[in-house]
Amino acid sequence: MVYITHSGENLSKINQILKVAQKRFGLYGLQKTTMQEIAFDLGISKASLYYYFPDKEHLFKAVVEMEQDVFIQLIDDTLKENYDPIDMLKKFVKIRLDYFKTFFNLSRLRLEEFKMVRPLLSDTLHQLRQKEAEIVELILLQGVERKKFSISNTRETAILFLELLRGLRGLIFQNKELMYVEQEEYDMLYTKLNLFTDIFIKGIMNYETK
Amino acid sequence: MVYITHSGENLSKINQILKVAQKRFGLYGLQKTTMQEIAFDLGISKASLYYYFPDKEHLFKAVVEMEQDVFIQLIDDTLKENYDPIDMLKKFVKIRLDYFKTFFNLSRLRLEEFKMVRPLLSDTLHQLRQKEAEIVELILLQGVERKKFSISNTRETAILFLELLRGLRGLIFQNKELMYVEQEEYDMLYTKLNLFTDIFIKGIMNYETK
């Protein structure tokens, strides 16, 4: 994950840096956070920061990757407790929304900046998408196995499902300059997501062996 | 539609202006098109242009409204020939995509500019959304009447369906600076839209009285 591999003793230091950086980046975004500020928060010099991370972008990337790991871990843990594919899919939608709620509202990124950052996070975001697709496909496959779902191409369907979720969420930002979302908007989105998920589930249900 | 109501003789002149303006706006967008250029294309002076339209924004708005009228008319005409709700929904999706294909590829707007233009077109776009919602709801209602669909809230479902379409389309622009879309991307989107529409239709189907 991190650019330079460090010895055991300093892993906590890196985590320390990541935590502080996460807070700064979360509050002010990539552009409006300086390396000096992060160093100041840590009580070290800017030069020391560059000992652990080659540049600002790698540090930012490491923070985002850390956040994604937490998200994926949460999904994995929650789905372990569930066994009904339908419930799993619904749970997935909820956890996913909650994650993005905290993620986006912490980082009051301007949409313009998010565009700048995108190429940098391109592969990281791609990996997250892949991981999400795997999770959803797994759920769908379990549904097919138990004769609950009837899906010809589970991979394609999983990706479609995720893109529909993403698309629905994306509509919120269409009129905005800042990426800040009100609670009310999240509630509305959640209602829509549930309505959609119900229809989608019914749309992939197996009615033949009923 | 147009700001000033003119007498019969000059309606063609306004249409003439709209056509020329559409071409210019389509090629270069709102900002990079000057009133002088449009006037030059028409062979009249800039001041004459201001005789027909109070300002640049109203002219632009009139062009967009003209394009929307064409779209709605095409939808209405096509749906008149069809009577199966499922076919109608599929046709709607296709016509809608075709419309936006020509619309977006003509106007190579920068996404940044589109944001600037949005408030100006706010009510116009809202009207189009309303009209689209009416059309889709009508299709759904016909499906319910014929016991083909089972929908508790047709209005809500129609809006959801449209938002899912919009969201899916919106994903294309996420990585772009320019709003130009390759044919290949449209083909992929069309495949996804079809897959989605099939699942959605199955998701609102009535299986009880089968």
Add this chain to the structure above:
DNA sequence: TGTTTGACTTATTGATTTAATTGGTCAAAT
């Protein structure tokens, strides 16, 4: 050897000014 730092250079950004372009007005002409 692994870690830290102040002093330094270079690249970006922000503010400011100025010149050029463009949106919009109007009296006069047709």
Add this chain to the structure above:
DNA sequence: ATTTGACCAATTAAATCAATAAGTCAAACA
């Protein structure tokens, strides 16, 4: 009713310069 050249004000684009932040490095330290 329609058209226009001349005009003004507002916006934009380019250029310049100052300030800030990114990133480097030799030396010090543990």
